[in-house]
Amino acid sequence: AQSVTQLGSHVSVSEGALVLLRCNYSSSVPPYLFWYVQYPNQGLQLLLKYTTGATLVKGINGFEAEFKKSETSFHLTKPSAHMSDAAEYFCAVIRDSNYQLIWGAGTKLIIKP
Amino acid sequence: DADVTQTPRNRITKTGKRIMLECSQTKGHDRMYWYRQDPGLGLRLIYYSFDVKDINKGEISDGYSVSRQAQAKFSLSLESAIPNQTALYFCATSEGTGPYNEQFFGPGTRLTVL
Numbered sequence: 001a002q003s004v005t006q007l008g009s010h011v012s013v014s015e016g017a018l019v020l021l022r023c024n025y026s027s028s029v030p031p032y033l034f035w036y037v038q039y040p041n042q043g044l045q046l047l048l049k050y051t052t053g054a055t056l057v058k059g060i061n062g063f064e065a066e067f068k069k070s071e072t073s074f075h076l077t078k079p080s081a082h083m084s085d086a087a088e089y090f091c092a093v094i095r096d097s098n099y100q101l102i103w104g105a106g107t108k109l110i111i112k113p
Numbered sequence: 114d115a116d117v118t119q120t121p122r123n124r125i126t127k128t129g130k131r132i133m134l135e136c137s138q139t140k141g142h143d144r145m146y147w148y149r150q151d152p153g154l155g156l157r158l159i160y161y162s163f164d165v166k167d168i169n170k171g172e173i174s175d176g177y178s179v180s181r182q183a184q185a186k187f188s189l190s191l192e193s194a195i196p197n198q199t200a201l202y203f204c205a206t207s208e209g210t211g212p213y214n215e216q217f218f219g220p221g222t223r224l225t226v227l
Binding site for chain 2: 004009032034036041042043044045046049051090094098099100101103104105106
């Protein structure tokens, strides 16, 4: 069955440090991939998405992600963490059968002062 | 005003009770979705609707039903609530032009079934 795996339910980084959130997926067709962010007590909002074309995708708030087909990965990065980045981040892929989203379990990003 | 609203925001109910969660949107989108979020499980799709006459089951539809009363309104019902339906429920919308369109989420309804 298709799946999305996010490595690490919690990731802690210092303010100003590199943020790396990992996502691996399975898909039998060229994937559509997404990262969403959920701030405390809010709904989710789109950070970035990969559909076709350039494999390095830039999103909002300085985040970017790189689609690596050979590694079936779509890791999210940000060069310098800010306190306002503290949130839960979800990776998702389009399901082959019905074109709906399959979600990862989420990674909670903690920013240390 | 928020584009996607959900009512109520919080609800505590008892086992066996019928409960309805409501979602309204002003974005003019055709597609609407209901998800539940459980800690450590991410989001799981309950039902989705491409338009008023097109409603589809998601991966965990058992124990739930929906009604699309208008383009802007999509309600989720629990006919007889049970404790393992305690979760955070989200409504979302998207434009109806492709599977990769951004979904816009409401603020969520936290449901507790005692």
